[in-house]
Amino acid sequence: MGAVRLVAVRLVSAALVVWAAATCAFLVLQLIPGDPVYAIVGSDALVSEEQHEAIRQQYGLDEPLIVQYLAYLGRLATGRFGDSYQLQQPVATVLADQLWPTVQLALGATLLAPLLAVLVTVATSGRANWPRRVSAVVELVVVSTPSFWLGIMLLTIFSFRLGWLPVAETGDFASLILPTITLALPIAAVLTQVLREGLLGALEQPFVITARARGLPEPAVRYRHALRHAALPALTLAGWFTGTLLGGTVIVENVFARSGIGRVTLQAVGDRDLPVVQGVVALSAVVFVAASALVDVLYAVVDPRLRKRTGVQAA
Amino acid sequence: MPPSRAALPAVLLLVLPLVTAACGSEGSGSGTGAAKPRTATTLTHAVEQEPDCWDPHVSAQDVTSFLQRPVYDSLVYQTPDGSLEPWLATRWQVSPDGKEYTFTLREDVVFHDGSKLDAAAVKANFDHITDPKTNSQYAAGLLGPYKGIKVSGPYEVKIEFERPYVPFLQAASTTALGIAAPASLAAGSDKLCAAGDGSVGSGPFKSGPYVRGQERTYLKNPAYAWAPKSAGHAGPPRLDSLKVRFITEDATRIGALTSGQVDTASAIPANQLTLVKDNPKLEVLDKQVPGAVNTFYLNTKSPLFSDRRVRQAFQRAIDIDTIVKSVFQGLYPRAWSVLSPTTPASYDPTLEGTWPPDPALAAKLLDEAGWTGRDAEGYRTKDGKRLTVVAPIYGKPSTFSQAVQGDLKKSGIYLQLAASTDAIEVGSRLDEGRYDVVELSWARGDGDILSHFFFSDQTSKNSGHNFAQVADPEMDQWLTAAQTAQDPAERAANYAKAQRWAIDQAAVVPTYIDTQNVGFSTRVHDLRLGISAHPEFYAAWVEAP
Numbered sequence: 001m002g003a004v005r006l007v008a009v010r011l012v013s014a015a016l017v018v019w020a021a022a023t024c025a026f027l028v029l030q031l032i033p034g035d036p037v038y039a040i041v042g043s044d045a046l047v048s049e050e051q052h053e054a055i056r057q058q059y060g061l062d063e064p065l066i067v068q069y070l071a072y073l074g075r076l077a078t079g080r081f082g083d084s085y086q087l088q089q090p091v092a093t094v095l096a097d098q099l100w101p102t103v104q105l106a107l108g109a110t111l112l113a114p115l116l117a118v119l120v121t122v123a124t125s126g127r128a129n130w131p132r133r134v135s136a137v138v139e140l141v142v143v144s145t146p147s148f149w150l151g152i153m154l155l156t157i158f159s160f161r162l163g164w165l166p167v168a169e170t171g172d173f174a175s176l177i178l179p180t181i182t183l184a185l186p187i188a189a190v191l192t193q194v195l196r197e198g199l200l201g202a203l204e205q206p207f208v209i210t211a212r213a214r215g216l217p218e219p220a221v222r223y224r225h226a227l228r229h230a231a232l233p234a235l236t237l238a239g240w241f242t243g244t245l246l247g248g249t250v251i252v253e254n255v256f257a258r259s260g261i262g263r264v265t266l267q268a269v270g271d272r273d274l275p276v277v278q279g280v281v282a283l284s285a286v287v288f289v290a291a292s293a294l295v296d297v298l299y300a301v302v303d304p305r306l307r308k309r310t311g312v313q314a315a
Numbered sequence: 316m317p318p319s320r321a322a323l324p325a326v327l328l329l330v331l332p333l334v335t336a337a338c339g340s341e342g343s344g345s346g347t348g349a350a351k352p353r354t355a356t357t358l359t360h361a362v363e364q365e366p367d368c369w370d371p372h373v374s375a376q377d378v379t380s381f382l383q384r385p386v387y388d389s390l391v392y393q394t395p396d397g398s399l400e401p402w403l404a405t406r407w408q409v410s411p412d413g414k415e416y417t418f419t420l421r422e423d424v425v426f427h428d429g430s431k432l433d434a435a436a437v438k439a440n441f442d443h444i445t446d447p448k449t450n451s452q453y454a455a456g457l458l459g460p461y462k463g464i465k466v467s468g469p470y471e472v473k474i475e476f477e478r479p480y481v482p483f484l485q486a487a488s489t490t491a492l493g494i495a496a497p498a499s500l501a502a503g504s505d506k507l508c509a510a511g512d513g514s515v516g517s518g519p520f521k522s523g524p525y526v527r528g529q530e531r532t533y534l535k536n537p538a539y540a541w542a543p544k545s546a547g548h549a550g551p552p553r554l555d556s557l558k559v560r561f562i563t564e565d566a567t568r569i570g571a572l573t574s575g576q577v578d579t580a581s582a583i584p585a586n587q588l589t590l591v592k593d594n595p596k597l598e599v600l601d602k603q604v605p606g607a608v609n610t611f612y613l614n615t616k617s618p619l620f621s622d623r624r625v626r627q628a629f630q631r632a633i634d635i636d637t638i639v640k641s642v643f644q645g646l647y648p649r650a651w652s653v654l655s656p657t658t659p660a661s662y663d664p665t666l667e668g669t670w671p672p673d674p675a676l677a678a679k680l681l682d683e684a685g686w687t688g689r690d691a692e693g694y695r696t697k698d699g700k701r702l703t704v705v706a707p708i709y710g711k712p713s714t715f716s717q718a719v720q721g722d723l724k725k726s727g728i729y730l731q732l733a734a735s736t737d738a739i740e741v742g743s744r745l746d747e748g749r750y751d752v753v754e755l756s757w758a759r760g761d762g763d764i765l766s767h768f769f770f771s772d773q774t775s776k777n778s779g780h781n782f783a784q785v786a787d788p789e790m791d792q793w794l795t796a797a798q799t800a801q802d803p804a805e806r807a808a809n810y811a812k813a814q815r816w817a818i819d820q821a822a823v824v825p826t827y828i829d830t831q832n833v834g835f836s837t838r839v840h841d842l843r844l845g846i847s848a849h850p851e852f853y854a855a856w857v858e859a860p
Contacts, residue, residue, distance in 0.1 A: 098528065152566050160573060257562040259526050
């Protein structure tokens with residue numbers, strides 16, 4: 001019963017987040033001045049008044065705002081977003097076509113960033129101070145480097161100079177490497193900072209002394225015990241980052257000339273292709289909600305205290 | 316800098332329509348010398364922009380015309396020097412009153428889907444362009460005073476106009492009026508517009524796989540046997556396939572070229588040009604874009620600029636040579652006429668050097684016009700009001716506009732770059748004449764572009780581009796004479812009068828000539844720039860590494 005309620009609450013709040021994001025997107029786009037018909041036909045078009053009206057009708061732009069809003073929510077609920085102004089295709093088709101390359105990229109970065117963060121953290125949290133210092137400087141540099149520039153640099157070195165990796169090519173794993181690294185590095189750097197902070201704190205806890213006193217080897221102490229304590233704040237952050245990956249792909253996909261949602265988003269914003277923009281907003285809201293739900297589950301995996309039926313609770 | 320970007324300042328320049336055929340030649344890439352053409356090859360080209368819509372009948376984007384040229388043939392072919400020769404039409408005839416064009420079609424042309432080109436197919440194309448449901452953003456406008464099309468024989472069509480319309484032949488040579496297989500036109504806009512692989516024409520290349528945001532592949536049309544005479548090659552193309560990759564980021568595109576990941580690349584930016592030219596494995600071809608150059612159109616009806624002296628002062632106050640040199644680093648030459656020198660049989664070279672910068676003259680004219688005061692910032696004033704020239708700009712002002720602004724300040728003129736991202740606000744400003752100057756360029760391989768800018772009925776409200784608000788009977792007469800005259804020399808003489816008038820009346824300040832370039836590997840041979848200054852791949856071949 002408890003579990004069902006939990007899931008229900010979760011679902012309702014997820015729906016609320018998506019609804020709020022979609023509503024914001026709708027309102028903000030209404031605030032943009034100008035007649036959307038020109039966004040549809042272009043400003044040079046020779047459009048007669050009747051044609052103008054026909055286009056308004058076709059896209060439902062002649063309805064009162066509240067009707068447009070409700071129709072929009074209705075479409076949203078059924079997973080349709082209307083037709084793109086520029087691409088002359090349903091938005092759902094446009095996004096579905098572009099989803100896979102972006103998912104590949106985002107998934108790669110989601111796996112790579114925590115992996116890098118954990119490795120670097122554990123490697124630099126020993127007794128010696130200097131690896132930590134070096135790492136901290138590198139992290140700072142990576143975090144403060146615009147990913148645009150980072151991507152160009154990686155391309156210049158590994159693709160243009162050394163010729164090891166290509167500028168994106170469809171379905172080719174080699175072409176996924178550089179974009180994934182570009183997307184993952186800044187996230188990994190922040191995660192490392194948070195994770196190290198937590199790990200160093202945890203290593204000073206009495207349970208670490210106990211573990212060491214029991215004769216556990218140092219890596220086991222760090223990986224199995226201390227890291228779990230350090231992981232919770234990093235996990236929260238990672239969940240948030242995953243939600244924002246879509247934003248990151250806008251830059252990365254353009255620098256690496258990859259297809260994907262980010263590429264379409266940039267073009268849609270430039271062309272005022274409002275249905276596509278609304279679709280992307282709704283999609284990122286869903287991704288965000290899904291990511292935070294996943295993080296909640298992971299909390300329980302990482303921290304036994306958060307599980308319902310564990311012995312730990314009783315202790 | 317690609318012209319499309321340089322042109323952003325004005326509302327109409329979101330897109331740069333190019334009414335020229337991407338055919339013809341501007342020098343050959345490198346000699347065909349010792350190397351033997353290898354036919355089993357692919358050429359990969361990197362382009363800086365991906366079309367929103369792939370239907371050239373709909374899109375006003377220059378890049379759509381360029382990238383659909385390999386797929387669609389046109390009735391007429393325009394050679395690099397601007398002359399027109401048969402393509403899908405073997406010959407044409409203009410009625411004595413100049414209102415009717417009769418085209419006789421080739422009988423051996425087969426579309427990629429196996430259907431045959433005939434009069435009905437051509438009619439289907441014109442009907443598609445003029446159908447209001449098509450929402451043609453450009454092609455329909457090219458037809459001017461179009462009245463209708465009639466099938467007058469299995470391989471003969473008659474196209475009628477309300478009045479004599481000589482520019483039609485050139486228009487018929489553009490990709491925008493390219494001829495598609497009728498069945499493909501019926502497939503709906505999501506096939507034609509959204510999916511580039513829905514394009515079915517009769518060109519030397521067929522549409523291959525297309526991945527939006529990434530690349531489009533073209534495959535050789537082995538049946539191709541109807542290339543125009545001056546295409547530089549006959550029969551099927553030498554390349555087995557052509558791949559176009561959309562690499563919007565300059566650094567990435569140039570990097571892909573220098574590292575050999577693509578064979579050719581469009582739009583080498585000025586700051587990378589030396590790098591590419593100095594690379595022994597690369598070469599660069601460039602060509603000035605025909606049509607109307609980047610120009611300031613002075614609103615001759617605005618309170619400020621209705622005084623010709625003030626217009627002249629504006630015209631002569633700007634040190635165009637210096638600004639163009641510093642902003643474009645030698646990539647673009649400065650302009651002396653509204654028309655580009657590459658516009659066929661219409662450019663007036665006698666204007667060159669006739670109106671050099673002359674700040675002293677500008678000062679004298681402004682004094683005469685009563686702009687004698689000075690305000691705290693050093694701008695001239697009259698009755699306490701600052702000498703402000705309002706320039707509506709859609710989007711962000713370009714570096715060039717800002718440099719001009721800085722230069723005008725020296726003469727006490729405040730160029731107000733009224734930037735806005737609201738197309739409607741900018742549009743209504745233009746429609747209502749609430750501006751002093753508009754800056755833009757417009758590519759087209761025909762001097763008739765002047766009519767769009769200076770004919771009295773081509774006001775912004777009428778979807779025209781008469782931003783200088785010229786309403787001069789003599790001008791109308793020259794432009795009409797040019798539109799109706801069959802003799803090229805007579806047309807050129809009339810266009811020359813119009814160009815000179817615009818300078819003399821200080822209705823315009825032409826600034827720089829958009830130039831397009833393509834960087835390519837020395838392994839690529841017989842690559843040519845067409846009249847539209849875009850590369851043409853029909854005759855090209857790639858040497859094995």
